[in-house]
Amino acid sequence: MPDRKPRADAVRNREAVLAAADRLFARSDSPEHVSMADIAAEAGVGKGTLFRGFGDRTGLIRALHETRLEPIRRAVADGPRPLGPGTPPAERAPALLDALLCFKLDHRHLSLALEEAGSGSPYGAGHYDWWHGTLRGVLEDLPGFGDGNFAAHALLAAVRADLVDHLVDRHEASREQLRAELAGFTAKLLTGSYQDLRTAHAG
């Protein structure tokens, strides 16, 4: 056990910083207008505290994202239907995408911040590989679907934060419309190659 337990004020400050960042991102029109100095000021701490606690801007955003995403991650990893592992794949794939879309809708600015933080792209932000691996596995459990690698990438791309943000901001779609359209798109894709097999498989 190389890590000793941290001091109480450090823990308090860490929470304060995460809360402050969440508030500022939610309030701002664009995450790039939220500077590290802003977050420090909002949290009532010095800039040094931010960088000591999180390494750099990306680290802070990742940490914040992680805490918010955790519930969904657990629900997918060992939760009940329709997200959990016991769900038949034809039902689980759309459910995963819907959950992810809802998350991005509920945390638009945070997701936006995360995707533009990871050195210019969301790939390699850690959670991406997890989502991709999970979705890919589910797709490939669909009999007759074949290789799900690219399809998983493409489906995840369809719910990227900036696209979602664009559609919502331009009033091209409301929350429910978006969910319906994503579901429709997914269905169109999945009913292509294994349609007959699916009805026998899904409950």
Added chain:
Amino acid sequence: MPDRKPRADAVRNREAVLAAADRLFARSDSPEHVSMADIAAEAGVGKGTLFRGFGDRTGLIRALHETRLEPIRRAVADGPRPLGPGTPPAERAPALLDALLCFKLDHRHLSLALEEAGSGSPYGAGHYDWWHGTLRGVLEDLPGFGDGNFAAHALLAAVRADLVDHLVDRHEASREQLRAELAGFTAKLLTGSYQDLRTAHAG
């Protein structure tokens, strides 16, 4: 005619700057490592010239992108099969996506630069609306496909520069593999809802 013709040296410098930027982006590992000062130096002009001629960094990248994309745009607007308007939609939609993918493969760093320049996202970069409108129209010409708005967004998201870059850089896919996978994905999507109608329509 409010615009008077520009001075000869201005035209020369404009070309020099575009050429220099193209070279530097192609050479660099990441477009964000190419500074405006770098481009000015490579072109043999002062920084002021860059900003006078293109407004800001985004303007420069957009201008460069525009010139490179022009041939494809023309081919789609009034070229021969399979990109041109005379093509049946079931053939044209995959062709459009393939052309766009190839463009992003051939101009990876430029496309990457463009997508991260447009205030954090490719939406509103001008060309996006054109691609989306075109693709959407083609999809909706497919009998029985229904609303193509979201599907067009999703398909375009599947060929976003950073995703393409990610897949190529990680050696997850070669150029031809990627093209094949995109074609497969598109086919899977299109053969979902209008399969029987298509065979009667396509040549």
Added chain:
DNA sequence: TGCTTAAGCGGACCGCGGGTCCGTATAGTC
């Protein structure tokens, strides 16, 4: 409760990059 000490704090400071400004140079015109 007072002492010790190391973990933690915070804001002055740095380097870099986008964008501006203005004195200077020159293409175009008569």
Added chain:
DNA sequence: GACTATACGGACCCGCGGTCCGCTTAAGCA
């Protein structure tokens, strides 16, 4: 050759991410 609008270019400014180090304080001990 003279005159002017146009363009040039690099010194300069500013804001931001990230660092550094002298000061503060929580935690353990007697």
